[in-house]
Amino acid sequence: MSETGLRATDLTVRYGRASALNLTGTELRVPAGRVTLVVGPNGAGKSSLVLALYGSVPAGGQVYLGGRDISALPTRVRARSGLALVPQGRQLFARMSVRENLMVSAELLRLDPERVEQALDRFPILRTRANRPAGVLSGGEQQMMVVARALMTDPSVLLLDEMATGLAPLIVDDLLRTVRELARSGTAVLLASPTIGVLGQVADGGVVMMRGRVVAEHDDVAELDAAYQAAMGAIVEG
Numbered sequence: 582m583s584e585t586g587l588r589a590t591d592l593t594v595r596y597g598r599a600s601a602l603n604l605t606g607t608e609l610r611v612p613a614g615r616v617t618l619v620v621g622p623n624g625a626g627k628s629s630l631v632l633a634l635y636g637s638v639p640a641g642g643q644v645y646l647g648g649r650d651i652s653a654l655p656t657r658v659r660a661r662s663g664l665a666l667v668p669q670g671r672q673l674f675a676r677m678s679v680r681e682n683l684m685v686s687a688e689l690l691r692l693d694p695e696r697v698e699q700a701l702d703r704f705p706i707l708r709t710r711a712n713r714p715a716g717v718l719s720g721g722e723q724q725m726m727v728v729a730r731a732l733m734t735d736p737s738v739l740l741l742d743e744m745a746t747g748l749a750p751l752i753v754d755d756l757l758r759t760v761r762e763l764a765r766s767g768t769a770v771l772l773a774s775p776t777i778g779v780l781g782q783v784a785d786g787g788v789v790m791m792r793g794r795v796v797a798e799h800d801d802v803a804e805l806d807a808a809y810q811a812a813m814g815a816i817v818e819g
Contacts, residue, residue, distance in 0.1 A: 584648030585613035586769035587634065587664070587738045592642035594629040601629040602793045604642065609788065609795070611738060611769045616760060618780055618787030618802075619773045620809050622816075626793035627773040628669055631742045634771075635659060635666045647737060660690055665736035669743045669773075671727045675716025679707060679726055682715050686730050700729040704755065721752030728756060738769040745780065757783050777806045791816070 589609045594602035609630075611617045619627050633640035636656040643652045651659050660666075674682050683697045701708045704725040710718060715726060724744065731739060741760075745753045761783045764770050772787075774780055786800035789809045797808035 584645065585737070585767075586615075586647070587611040587771070588645040589634060590643050592630065592633050592640055592644070594626075594633050594638055594640045600793055602626040602633060602640070604630075604793075604795060607795050611771045613737070613769045614764055614767050615785040616764050616770045616772060616783045618777065618784040618805065619771060619790060620775070620777055620787060620805070621790035622775055622813065624792075625790040627775075627790055628742055629793070630790070631666065631668075631740050631771070631773050634740060635664060637666075637668075657690065660734055660736075663734070663737035665731040665734055665739050667724075667727050667731045667739070667741040667744060671723050673715045673723060673727060676714055678712050679715055679718070680711045682726065683730055683733065687733060690734060692733055696733040700733050703729045703732065703759070719752075721748045724748060724752065724756065728759065732763075736768065738771070739763060740771045740773075742773045743775070744772060745774065745778075750779075753779060777802065777809065781806065 591606065592602060592604040619630060621627050629638065632638040634644055636654060636659050643650060646662055646664055651662060680697065683700050687694060687697050701711050706722055707726060707729060710722060715723060718726065744756055757779065760770055772780055772784065781802045784802050786802065787805055788795045789797040789805065789812055791812050796812055799805040799808060
């Protein structure tokens, strides 16, 4: 049987002399049809991990997408191969309209223009905001836009960095519903977050990160949360 989802081994990221991620001797799996949570405090290396998987930062180690080694591929090729990213900070063009933002991504990735219309229909509010500058949207509406933008490629693996942080509960519910539906359809989803909270409603398990390393891994969300609380307690006591 062919390998599905995303797998990474021995990933490392350095910024100058500082080590941001050191997963030497560690294998991380993001299986198809499941939501994998990467939880850890600020500075734990979550964003560096996500960016290394997507190819946005220089990294050591290997990344496999559907069994194919994509470690040497640039981000644009990874995106066309089925890997999508919703980055922390959203990275949108504030003065351009919602539609124009989506069109830029479609042109960059050489997608059918119809994908833009499909993206606008993914969250009903986006269709009504299509001609407004992205910068005037609420934080939740912007997050919906960047999720819809990422899904224009029909990715087999979706990476989301702090998807729910600071958003209204109703917006988070809509985003979680989308994540749940994607996983049920066979997409491999990775959620990076500083806490578990409501993400536990959709997560199938995951890993705890501290100081650039994986310190715990569980398929049960309750056990994952307990491991995270224990790791945080150890930091406080230390």
